Amino acid sequence: MTPCLRHTALATLLTLAHPAQAGLAYVSNEKDNTLSVIDTDSMTVVDTVPVGQRPRGILLSKDHTRLYICASDDDTVQVMDLASRRIIDTLPSGEDPEQFALHPNNRHLYISNEDDAIVTVVDVQTKAVLAQIEVGVEPEGMAVSPDGRWAVNTTETTSMLHWINTETFEIEKNIVVGQRPRHIEFSQDSRFAWASSEIGGTVHVIDVERLEPIRELTFKVPGVNPDRIQPVGIALTSDGRYAFIALGPANHIAVVDAHTYEVLDYLLVGRRVWQLDLDRDETYLYATNGVSGDVSVIDVDRLEVVKSIKVGRYPWGVVVDPSS
Amino acid sequence: MDASRYWHGFIGIQVREWRRFWQQRTRLASALVRPLLWLVVFAAGFRAVLGIAILPPYQTYITYETYIVPGLCGMIILFNSMQGALSMVYDRELGSMRVLLVSPLPRPFLLFTKLLAMAGVAVVQAGVFLALARLVGVQPPPAGYLAAVPALVLTSLMLGALGLLIATWIRQLENFAGVMNFVIFPMFFLSSALYPLWRMREASPWLYWACQLNPFTHAVEAIRFSLYLEWNPLAWGITGTVTLLLAALASTGFRPQRTRILSGRR
Numbered sequence: 001m002t003p004c005l006r007h008t009a010l011a012t013l014l015t016l017a018h019p020a021q022a023g024l025a026y027v028s029n030e031k032d033n034t035l036s037v038i039d040t041d042s043m044t045v046v047d048t049v050p051v052g053q054r055p056r057g058i059l060l061s062k063d064h065t066r067l068y069i070c071a072s073d074d075d076t077v078q079v080m081d082l083a084s085r086r087i088i089d090t091l092p093s094g095e096d097p098e099q100f101a102l103h104p105n106n107r108h109l110y111i112s113n114e115d116d117a118i119v120t121v122v123d124v125q126t127k128a129v130l131a132q133i134e135v136g137v138e139p140e141g142m143a144v145s146p147d148g149r150w151a152v153n154t155t156e157t158t159s160m161l162h163w164i165n166t167e168t169f170e171i172e173k174n175i176v177v178g179q180r181p182r183h184i185e186f187s188q189d190s191r192f193a194w195a196s197s198e199i200g201g202t203v204h205v206i207d208v209e210r211l212e213p214i215r216e217l218t219f220k221v222p223g224v225n226p227d228r229i230q231p232v233g234i235a236l237t238s239d240g241r242y243a244f245i246a247l248g249p250a251n252h253i254a255v256v257d258a259h260t261y262e263v264l265d266y267l268l269v270g271r272r273v274w275q276l277d278l279d280r281d282e283t284y285l286y287a288t289n290g291v292s293g294d295v296s297v298i299d300v301d302r303l304e305v306v307k308s309i310k311v312g313r314y315p316w317g318v319v320v321d322p323s324s
Numbered sequence: 325m326d327a328s329r330y331w332h333g334f335i336g337i338q339v340r341e342w343r344r345f346w347q348q349r350t351r352l353a354s355a356l357v358r359p360l361l362w363l364v365v366f367a368a369g370f371r372a373v374l375g376i377a378i379l380p381p382y383q384t385y386i387t388y389e390t391y392i393v394p395g396l397c398g399m400i401i402l403f404n405s406m407q408g409a410l411s412m413v414y415d416r417e418l419g420s421m422r423v424l425l426v427s428p429l430p431r432p433f434l435l436f437t438k439l440l441a442m443a444g445v446a447v448v449q450a451g452v453f454l455a456l457a458r459l460v461g462v463q464p465p466p467a468g469y470l471a472a473v474p475a476l477v478l479t480s481l482m483l484g485a486l487g488l489l490i491a492t493w494i495r496q497l498e499n500f501a502g503v504m505n506f507v508i509f510p511m512f513f514l515s516s517a518l519y520p521l522w523r524m525r526e527a528s529p530w531l532y533w534a535c536q537l538n539p540f541t542h543a544v545e546a547i548r549f550s551l552y553l554e555w556n557p558l559a560w561g562i563t564g565t566v567t568l569l570l571a572a573l574a575s576t577g578f579r580p581q582r583t584r585i586l587s588g589r590r
Contacts, residue, residue, distance in 0.1 A: 145493055223368075253386070259491040268385050 014200050023279060025286050025320040026067055027295055028055035029312025036295075037085070037309040039285075040320065042280060043297055043307050048307065049085050052078050056316045057099040057142075061124075062106040068124075070097040070111070077111060077122070082321070092129055094154045096122040099183075101142040101151065103166060108213055110151045110164075119153050119162075121169060121174035131169035135162045138268070141183040145208065147190040154181035154195060161195055161204075163211060178202035183275075185234040187258075194243060196231035204232050217245075217256065221266045224250045231252035235276035235285055237300065244285055244298070246273040253287055253296075255303055269296040274315070280322035288315035333429045334437050341441035344411070344498055345448075355403060355449045356456070360395035363457060366394055379520050381554035393462045394548035395517025397450040397472075398540060401480045402512060404446040406503050408438075409487030432575040435488060438583040439571070442481035450476050468551040475550040477544040485570035492577040514550075539566040 021252070023040030027172055033055060052071025055078075059068050067080040076095055078091040093100075094113035101110045108130065111120045137302035140319025144151045144166065151164040153249075159181060163173040178200020185194050186208075186304025193206040195213040205215040220227050230248035236258060237243075243256040252266040253273060277286050278300070285298040289308070295315060296308045347350065365535045370388040380387060415424075424434060454462075454469060492502060512518075521541070525532040535541050542562040549556035 222372055268387060294378075305384045308378055 001143040008030050015166055017271055023320065025277070025279070025295075025318060026058060026060045026071060027286075027288060027311050027315045028058045028317045030056055030222060030290070030314040030316040032314070034312050035080070036315070037199075038309060040297065043309055045309060045311060046314065047085065049080075051080070051087065052076065057097070058317040058319055059100065059102055060319050060321060062102065064298055066322055067319070068100065068102070068109065070100060072096050072098055073243070078108065079124070091122050091124060091125075092116060092120075093122065094132070095123055097144045097260040101138060103144050103151070104146060108166070109284065110142050110153070110307055112142045114138050114140065114156075117155070119151070119164065121151075126270075133162075133164055133171065135171070136160050136174075141195070142182060143184045143186055143193070143275075145186045145190040145193070146188060149190070152184050152193060152195075154184055156180045156182065156198075159200070161193075161206070165225075175204075175206060175211065175213060177204040177212050177213065178216070182232050183234055187236050187240065188238040189240075190199040194234050194236065196234055196244075196245060198232060198248065201226065201229045201231065203234070203243075203256075215261050217261055217263070217303065219245070219247060219263060219266075220309070221247065221250050221254075224252065233273070233275035233287070233288065235278050237278065237282050241306055243299070244287075246276050246287055248274070249291075251289075253285075253298065258311055267298060267302055267303065269298075270294050270307055270308055270318035275317045277318045277320050279320040284320075286318045286320055288318050290316065325419065330429060330433065331383060332426060337424070337434070337437045338441045338444070339415050341438070341445060345445045351407070351556070352449060356453055357398055359399055360402065360455055360456060362392065362396055362399070363389060363462075364460065366507050368423060376540070379522070381549045381552040381556070387461075389457075389460060390462050391520070392518060393454070394551055395512075395515070396457075397453060397476065398479060398515070398544040399512055399546050400439045400449050400453055401446045401476065401543075402540070403482055404449060404510055405442060405480060405483035405487040406490075406508055408442040408484055409491040409503070412438075412488065412491040416540055432571075435575050437572070439481050439484040439488070440477075440482045443477045446480040447473060447476045459563050463520075464551045465553055468553050471553055472547055472549075472551045475546040475560075476542075478567060482539060482543060482563055482567040482570060485567060485574045487575035489570055489577060492574065513539060514538050515544055542566075 009164045009276045023037040024041050027036040033053050035051050036045050039046045051069055055069050056072050057070040069078040072076050072320035075095050077091040077093040078087045081088045093111045095115050097111045098113055098114055107123050107125055109122045109124050117137050119135055123130055135153050136155030138156035139153050140156045141154035148208055148283040151166050153162045159179050162171050162173040165172050177195050178197025180197055181195050182197040183196045183200045184306055191208055192209055193254045195204045199266045203217040205216045210235045229250045231245050231247035232248050240258050245254040249272050251271055253269055254263050255265040256263050269287055270292035272290040274288045274290045282300055287296045293313050294310045296305050301305050367389045513537050521535055524535050542559040545556055545559035546563050
């Protein structure tokens with residue numbers, strides 16, 4: 001094969017491996033009761049879809065065909081068909097659902113009900129409530145480990161992480177962390193869990209095997225008052241290189257080396273940066289800025305904020321569709 | 325007259341300007357110290373001030389340091405031009421400007437060449453400043469540095485022409501303090517160099533309009549947009565028009581016989 005032909009063949013193969021990307025990201029606008037759809041190639045909003053009242057947590061089904069939306073003030077979880085962008089169903093969620101997590105089996109949805117101090121487990125196919133697990137006061141963050149073994153709930157007032165066995169739906173361990181834990185995120189290999197504490201201003205890294213915290217991270221943004229540093233959203237790259245932590249009203253995202261736990265940089269974004277999500281290739285990180293009403297896009301390799309995209313009022317959650 | 329004479333005159337003036345620049349190396353240092361103080365000390369206190377709105381040409385939130393760098397480039401050029409004007413008064417007093425102006429080359433050509441020579445020096449100063457600013461984290465796209473050169477040159481031509489015009493009025497060296505007070509400071513502060521205009525508008529509509537009418541604002545915006553590879557026709561249009569206007573006024577107004585110290589008439 002001539003070098004020229006070889007190049008062409010290689011290019012073709014690469015094109016096949018990465019089909020033409022028209023990536024989409026979905027953002028829930030808490031105050032507008034809408035969902036903004038962002039084209040990740042042009043980095044512009046291409047659609048705004050009305051949804052239930054006070055949409056906050058959003059997540060994709062494992063086959064990426066449906067989007068689950070916590071419509072907090074409607075006390076329900078809505079199911080959106082992504083092809084038609086229509087709400088096709090609602091799920092019983094308990095009162096005031098804010099955050100939730102889907103088990104890798106694509107059926108069990110774990111929802112925290114802030115006002116009732118319980119976690120509701122719903123089967124998304126049968127719509128049956130499988131369990132209501134009593135946890136601490138003001139349950140908030142919710143995550144299921146990628147290996148499906150653990151569901152973890154954070155309770156704000158109790159300042160605890162509740163480790164729920166996904167087979168028995170029972171709490172096996174409680175771990176005390178910093179004040180007002182808001183969010184928890186598992187590493188891809190399910191070996192570590194990172195939990196942020198809003199008031200404590202800390203992030204705890206938990207060794208999942210031993211169920212013990214192994215590290216407590218603190219942050220210091222130059223020129224920002226320490227009490228404004230309120231860690232919330234967390235995103236971890238699958239290669240274990242970086243952890244990104246949204247620092248809320250500090251208007252910065254901390255970049256942490258996930259091996260050494262050293263804070264590498266603070267990236268300036270909009271006001272009250274809240275939730276984060278990485279795109280499929282992990283080239284860009286998307287961050288919602290609640291108060292300034294936009295989404296900042298971070299180039300992961302260069303650790304640089306490349307653009308901020310105006311969305312609705314008080315954007316809360318963001319997910320990037322990995323199939324698009 | 326053939327082109328070689330023009331070329332000869334052109335080179336002569338350029339060489340003289342660069343030689344002067346080289347002889348006054350402290351001038352480069354002082355030209356850099358001023359904006360660096362603004363960047364490192366003044367801007368440090370305002371780090372978070374601008375993290376609340378996105379304004380073109382920026383694509384996202386920026387620190388105050390990032391915001392004021394184009395304005396500080398403008399400041400470098402402003403001082404360079406006014407010093408150029410000062411040096412013309414000096415030249416006139418010592419008569420070397422007379423030598424220049426009695427050459428058979430047309431006066432507008434001579435003055436334009438002088439302005440261009442000053443612009444060259446200003447671009448080098450601004451370039452060194454931008455390189456230092458990069459070290460403190462103000463990092464526009466690499467191609468932006470090249471794109472900014474025409475904007476820097478145009479700004480320098482405009483302010484140089486203004487300097488020339490002022491030089492036709494100044495009779496003595498000591499008047500530079502007056503130039504500082506009545507030209508440099510108002511031009512710099514009543515512009516978008518330190519604060520975006522929407523901020524000024526919040527403070528007072530009068531201030532806002534004063535800034536809008538200040539050609540220095542548009543020169544700074546031309547530099548700012550070019551540095552971030554964006555095109556701002558309004559800024560370019562106004563800066564270009566004002567440059568032409570000032571240059572025309574300066575070339576008709578600049579006469580060697582204005583100097584009265586040497587001729588003894590007062």
